[in-house]
Each structure stands twice: as C-alpha cells, then as structure tokens.
Amino acid sequence: MLSDLTSLHTEALTALDAASDETALEALRIDYLGKKGKLTALSSGMKDVPPDIKKDVGAKLNEVRTAITDGITSRQLAFQAAKDAASVSGLDITLPGRPGQGTGSLHPLTQIRHLAISTLRRMGFALAEGPEIETEWHCFDALNTPADHPARNESDTFYLNDGRLLRTHTSSVQIRTMETVKQLPVRIIAPGAAYRRDEIDATHLSVFNQLEGLYVDKDVSLADLKGTLEYFFREIFGPKTAVRFRPHFFPFTEPSFEIDVKLEAKGKEDRWIEIAGCGMVDPAVFEAVGQTRKDTLFDPTEITGFAFGLGLDRLAMILHGITDIRHLIENDLRFLRQF
Numbered sequence: 001m002l003s004d005l006t007s008l009h010t011e012a013l014t015a016l017d018a019a020s021d022e023t024a025l026e027a028l029r030i031d032y033l034g035k036k037g038k039l040t041a042l043s044s045g046m047k048d049v050p051p052d053i054k055k056d057v058g059a060k061l062n063e064v065r066t067a068i069t070d071g072i073t074s075r076q077l078a079f080q081a082a083k084d085a086a087s088v089s090g091l092d093i094t095l096p097g098r099p100g101q102g103t104g105s106l107h108p109l110t111q112i113r114h115l116a117i118s119t120l121r122r123m124g125f126a127l128a129e130g131p132e133i134e135t136e137w138h139c140f141d142a143l144n145t146p147a148d149h150p151a152r153n154e155s156d157t158f159y160l161n162d163g164r165l166l167r168t169h170t171s172s173v174q175i176r177t178m179e180t181v182k183q184l185p186v187r188i189i190a191p192g193a194a195y196r197r198d199e200i201d202a203t204h205l206s207v208f209n210q211l212e213g214l215y216v217d218k219d220v221s222l223a224d225l226k227g228t229l230e231y232f233f234r235e236i237f238g239p240k241t242a243v244r245f246r247p248h249f250f251p252f253t254e255p256s257f258e259i260d261v262k263l264e265a266k267g268k269e270d271r272w273i274e275i276a277g278c279g280m281v282d283p284a285v286f287e288a289v290g291q292t293r294k295d296t297l298f299d300p301t302e303i304t305g306f307a308f309g310l311g312l313d314r315l316a317m318i319l320h321g322i323t324d325i326r327h328l329i330e331n332d333l334r335f336l337r338q339f
C-alpha cells in the first residue's frame with residue numbers, strides 16, 4: 001500500500017503540472033479526491049493494513065492528500081492570476097487622472113448632522129446608537145406609552161410580522177442606553193432614522209432624521225435642559241436667536257415642552273417655528289429601565305434627567321430656507337449644487 005501511495009503521489013503531481021486549464025484541474029480533482037477517486041479508493045484499503053504499520057500508512061495517506069490538494073490550489077491561483085493579468089493588459093494604471101471633474105460636497109443633511117453632533121460633543125455628549133428595527137418595549141412600553149396610545153396604531157407605525165416595528169422615534173435609544181450603561185452620568189446623543197406612516201407631502205416623509213439627547217445624573221434640573229438647548233440652538237441659528245419653551249405632553253417626560261425658535265424674516269412678521277420636543281425624564285421610564293437592569297442605578301428617587309428629540313431634516317430646511325422636504329432625498333443636482 002505504501003508503494004501504491006508513492007506512485008499515486010508522483011502520478012498526480014505530473015498530471016497536475018500538465019493540466020492546461022481550470023476545467024482540466026477540476027476533472028483531476030474528481031479523479032483523485034472525488035467520492036470514487038483514486039485516493040479515496042486507496043484509503044478504503046486502510047482497514048486491511050496490519051496494525052503495526054497502520055500509523056505510517058495513515059501518515060503517508062494524509063501527506064499524499066495534502067500534496068494533491070495544495071497542488072490543485074496553487075495551480076488554481078496561477079490560472080486566476082493569469083486571467084487577471086490578461087484582463088488589465090492594455091490598461092496603463094500609471095496614467096494621470098482627468099482634471100476638471102470638480103469635487104463634490106456634503107449633502108445639506110450631512111452638514112447639519114455634523115454641526116449638531118460637534119456642537120453637542122463639545123458640551124460633553126457622547127454618541128450612542130440603537131437598531132432601526134425595534135421592539136415595542138424599547139419604542140413604547142419602556143417609554144411609558146400605554147398600549148392604547150394613538151402613536152402605537154397600525155395606521156401610524158410600520159409593524160413587522162413578528163411584532164417588531166420600525167422605530168417611530170430615536171427615543172428608543174434612551175432605553176437601550178440606560179439598559180446597558182455601567183455608571184452615571186449618562187450623557188448621550190443619538191442621531192438616526194425614524195419611521196412613520198405619514199402621508200408624504202412637502203413637510204412629511206415616511207422616513208426622517210432625528211437626533212435624540214439624554215442626560216441623567218443626580219440633580220439634573222430643568223435649568224440644565226433650558227441652558228443646554230438654548231446654547232445649542234444659538235450655535236446653530238446664530239447668537240441672537242430667541243428660543244421659547246412651550247408646555248406640551250410626551251408620555252416619557254414630565255414636564256414636557258415643545259421648543260420654538262424665532263425666525264426673523266425680512267419685511268415680514270417674525271415667525272415662531274416648532275423645532276424640538278423635550279422634557280424631564282418621567283420616573284416611570286427609570287422604573288421600566290430598573291425592571292430590565294435588576295439593579296438600582298436608575299432609582300427614580302435618587303436621580304433625574306432630561307431628554308430631547310429634534311428633527312434634523314427640519315433643522316436643515318429652516319437653516320437653508322428649503323420649502324419641500326422631498327428635495328432632501330431626490331438627489332437633484334440642481335438642488336444639491338447649492339450647498
């Protein structure tokens with residue numbers, strides 16, 4: 001058997017050298033290593049080999065199998081390399097590029113996202129993220145939103161067949177973050193897509209861009225919330241921008257506010273434009289987080305927090321005077337070249 005193996009070894013390597021293309025190589029592979037191949041046939045003789053030399057024969061068998069397999073692989077690589085070389089022949093990769101194509105620029109939405117993130121990072125907020133396909137727990141229940149709340153309706157929310165949904169706001173990242181952090185303070189922002197089953201028009205798309213903020217620690221106050229957001233909007237819209245907090249309702253904050261900024265239009269009366277939602281984190285949210293964590297880091301009697309959520313599309317529209325949100329996704333170069 002040992003000598004059979006040796007001659008098979010030599011025979012196979014000679015045949016491999018002679019193979020002229022990948023088809024011939026594949027035929028050889030089947031001929032030697034296939035189910036009915038020569039090597040396979042030889043190895044079935046193992047059972048008749050006397051015990052005292054079984055070990056040597058086994059080792060030889062493995063050596064021959066490895067040699068043939070390696071031989072096939074190296075021939076395969078050589079064929080592939082030859083093919084690659086042929087496909088680029090006549091192509092001069094040292095030619096200089098063609099000038100005058102112009103450089104692109106960042107999409108207005110990307111620009112505003114960068115500006116918002118860098119402003120808030122300077123203030124100590126770290127980036128966080130969460131999935132766009134969410135559970136009802138993270139999007140609603142843990143955010144103190146009862147099962148019969150209209151936002152949970154099938155006509156407002158995209159549900160998947162398995163009961164999960166496309167997140168309707170980035171507030172789900174508040175929960176994701178609080179469920180996993182190791183210590184306080186939590187000071188995060190989470191930019192990302194949100195989905196709603198809205199009728200598409202000049203101010204609504206079924207997917208839009210939000211930026212969530214959350215700050216939790218001992219003694220976080222409403223004054224911190226106001227100071228942070230006033231500073232933020234003045235960085236975005238200019239130092240004289242007037243910002244007002246109007247009482248509102250969100251299930252997950254108490255008290256809750258909508259934030260308006262005053263836009264000064266030349267020749268026209270100033271307008272207040274709603275730009276964000278915010279509030280002090282409702283203790284019920286901390287309690288929900290505590291249920292998952294099973295520790296007392298978010299004990300609502302010990303800590304407080306604020307949260308906010310703003311629409312980045314809206315921010316870009318206001319900043320640039322864009323009147324139709326659909327411009328932001330149509331990629332019309334006449335529109336994009338303005339930024």
Ligand code: PHE
Pocket residue numbers: 168169170171250253276277278279307308309310
């Ligand atoms: N999630 C709210 C929305 O989408 C905004 C919000 C975030 C409000 C955080 C309060 C606190 O409308």
